[in-house]
Structure formats: structure tokens, C-alpha cells
Amino acid sequence: MTRSAPYPLFFNIKRRFYFILTQCFSLVFPVAGFSQDNLTEKYNLSLEEVIRFAKKQNNSVQAARYEEQAALEDQKDIDKAALPNxxxxxxxxxxxxxxxxxxxxxxxxxxxxxxxxxxxxxxxxxxxxxxSGGKQRSLQKEQHTRLKLAQINTMDLSGNTAFYTASQYLELIRLNELQKFISDQLKRAQIRLENIQSLYKNQKVTKSDVLRAQVIVSNVELSLQQNQNDIAIANQKLVVAMNLPDSITIIPTDSAGVEKPEVESLSSLIEKAENSAFIVQKSGENIELQRTRLKTLQSDTMPxxxxxxxxxxxxxxxxxxxxxxxxxxxxxxxxxxxYDISSLYKSKDRITAAKLRVKELELIQQDHRNSVRSEIKAYYIKYNEALNRIFVNEKSVEQAKLNYKIVNTKYLNQLSLLTDLLDADHLYQESRLNLVSAQTEALRIYYHILYTSGNL
Structure with a gap:
């Protein structure tokens, strides 16, 4: 009597679950096409679509929403406590x-x-x-503050998830661009190898040039394989952040060259950041919560x-x-x-401790303001630097491309060494990668500014 029969049924149910989930996902976002290869689906998504979906489906964000709903129910319960018993x-x-x-x-x-x-x-x-000395109002206000804290925490986790998702999406863009660059580099290396072999047959170059060109082709092929693995890893991190099955592959529709916001447009965010930042908002609510607790303790000394x-x-x-x-x-x-007369001397120390904690939280909030102001100004400077780096790297790519063509022509005419040609190829490849890195880094800094200022 075998017991292996239920397992195929289990996997069929699991497979149908993933199919239904991906079909629901396709109703939310447009799909350019997918290939059914080992249950792998490919979806074309923009950066904004990925962020929007992650903010809805991420497990941490959903857990925070449940806590927010629970805090709302607790508030209703406290409000009902004012009704007659x-x-x-x-x-x-x-x-x-x-x-x-x-x-x-x-x-x-x-x-x-x-x-x-x-x-x-x-x-x-x-x-x-x-x-009762305002105790009921204090309890209601305390629970209302807890609800606001839960709401801010939900927004904080949502913004943090959005920033992480945006970072992974931008990394996926960078790796996909790098994949194109390496593929182009491989074509150049293969063509260069064919030219060098032809020159070697005509006894115009030495065997060392052929061997070196072959080594370069092998190294580029390894780089291509490594980059493919990096793309798979980045995609895995992205789908986990979006709470999607591992079988889904995200194809970015945005490129690194999308238009970047002007530096001047971020000035208002920078100025308001020390008040609108999530960590500052939460510290402010913690102060209000402690003040409410102080009023609750003081109400115990009232008739x-x-x-x-x-x-x-x-x-x-x-x-x-x-x-x-x-x-x-x-x-x-x-x-x-x-009237509890003993509360006059029993609550004295507790009230003093509560007042000291209010002062402690006020200092912590001021420290958070200073940290946010320092951090966001640093990112503001870095964002301006990233935009300048994009402008410089765009010129560098044009110059490096022209330089490679010149050196390649010289080498084919035996007017330069293979070392010069490889250096020119490396410079061209590096300049293209630097441009994409600068473009994606600028966008990453921009989203970091949005999150730090409490606007993501």
C-alpha cells in the first residue's frame, strides 16, 4: 500500500495557486508577454508600478495595517468606557x-x-x-495617540518598502544595461580576435596577441555569465519585496536615462524634512503619549x-x-x-518620573530633527553631484567611443599596440558603465530624499 499518491495532488494544487495569483497580478499591471518555462512568467513593469504594488502587498506593510486596525478597535473600546455601566x-x-x-x-x-x-x-x-479628574479623557487621548503612532508606523514601513523596492529595481536596470554593454564588448572582442588571427596568418602580429585576444574573449564570457546570475539575484530580491512567487521575472520598462527631477524642485522637501520625517513624527507622538500618561497619573490624585x-x-x-x-x-x-487621600503621597514619585520622561523624549526628538536635517542636506548635495556626474559621463562616453574607433583603426594598420587597443576598449566600457551607475545612483538618492522627508 503506497502513500505517494497525495504528493502529485499537492503539487498540482500549489501550481494552480501560483497560476491564480499570477493571473490576478496580470489584472493589476499590463503584461507584454510571458513564457511558460518551469512556471516562469515575465512581466513588464515600470518603477512606479513596482513601488505601488510593493506598498500594497509587502508582508511588513500588511502587518502594520493590521496593527493600525487593531489600534482603531482599541480606541472604540476606550470611547465606549465613558458610557454608563x-x-x-x-x-x-x-x-x-x-x-x-x-x-x-x-x-x-x-x-x-x-x-x-x-x-x-x-x-x-x-x-x-x-x-474623575479627567482620567477618562486622558485614556481616550492616549489611545488616540497610539492610533496615530500606528498610522505613522504604517506609512514609515510603506515608505521604507518603497525605497528598498526602488533600489532593487534600479539595480536591476543597471545590471540589464550592463548585460547589453558586456554583450557589445563580447562582439567587439570576437571581431577583434578574428582580425588578430587574420593578421597573425599574414605574419603581421605575434602569437602573443592572438593568445591575449582569446583570453579577453573568455574573460568577457565569464563576466556575461556572472552578470546574468546577478540579474537573477536582484530579481529574486525584488519579487520577495513585492510578496510574489519566485517564478515571476520582472522586466523593467524604465531605463536609467529617464528624466531626473531638478535640484530646485527638492528645496521644499529639504526645508520641511525635519518636521515631516517619519522618525520625527513618531517621536512627537511619543512625547504626546507620555504627556497624556502624566495627566492620567495626576488624575489619580483628584476626587x-x-x-x-x-x-x-x-x-x-x-x-x-x-x-x-x-x-x-x-x-x-x-x-x-x-477620594483616595493616600494618592497624595503614593503618586508623587510616579508623577515626577513621568515629567522627567517627557523632557527625555523632547531631547530625543530634537536629536532626531538634527539627524534628519544633517542627513537630508547631505543627500541633497550628493544628488546635485550625481546630476553633474551624469553630464560629465555623457561626454566621456562620446569621447571614449571615438577614441576606441581611432585606436582600433590604428591597430589594424599596425600603428598601435594591442595593449593600446585593449585599454581603449576598457575605457569605453567603463565610461558607459559609469554613466548608467551615475544615472541609477541619482534616482536612488532622489527616492532616499523622498523617504527621509516622509514623502514616499
């Missing part, structure tokens, strides 16, 4: 015979309990807090006044003596004043 209760007792002892325990007599062996009551009670009422049906009637075998109903309304 109403209780309904009833009881019934059946008493045994009453035994009376005389002369110690020597003699005893027993008889039925007067006026009846049965006892019962049914009643309703209501209590409403009129004044409390409440309204209470009760109405009930009772049996038998013990209001008269002797008790009467009858049922009766009665109710009352009243005010209850309570």
Missing part, C-alpha cells in the same frame, strides 16, 4: 433547617427558617462616571464623582421585623463621592 443580576437560595444549640453543643433544636426556606432576588444596577442607581425585586421581605413572607420591589438613585 449597566448590570443585571439574580439569585436564588434554598436554605436548610435552622439548628440551634444550647449548653454548648449538648442540646440542639431544629426548625424551618423564618419566614421561608426560599430566598430570591432580581435587580438592575447602573453607574455613570461624572468626574471622583459618579451617579449610581439600582432597582430590584426581592423575596422574602427583610425590611420589616420580624421578616414577612412576601415579595417586594424597591429602587434608589444617588451620588457617590470617592
Amino acid at each position: 449597566v448590570q443585571v443580576g439574580s439569585s436564588y437560595q434554598r436554605f436548610s433547617n435552622l439548628t440551634l444549640f444550647t449548653d454548648g453543643l449538648s442540646h440542639s433544636d431544629s426548625g424551618a427558617r423564618k419566614p421561608s426556606s426560599n430566598s430570591a432576588n432580581l435587580g438592575i444596577e447602573a453607574t455613570f462616571n461624572i468626574y 471622583s464623582l459618579s451617579f449610581y442607581s439600582s432597582y430590584g425585586l426581592n423575596y422574602p421581605n427583610y425590611l420589616f421585623f420580624p421578616p414577612v413572607d412576601q415579595a417586594y420591589s424597591i429602587g434608589f438613585v444617588g451620588l457617590k463621592l470617592h
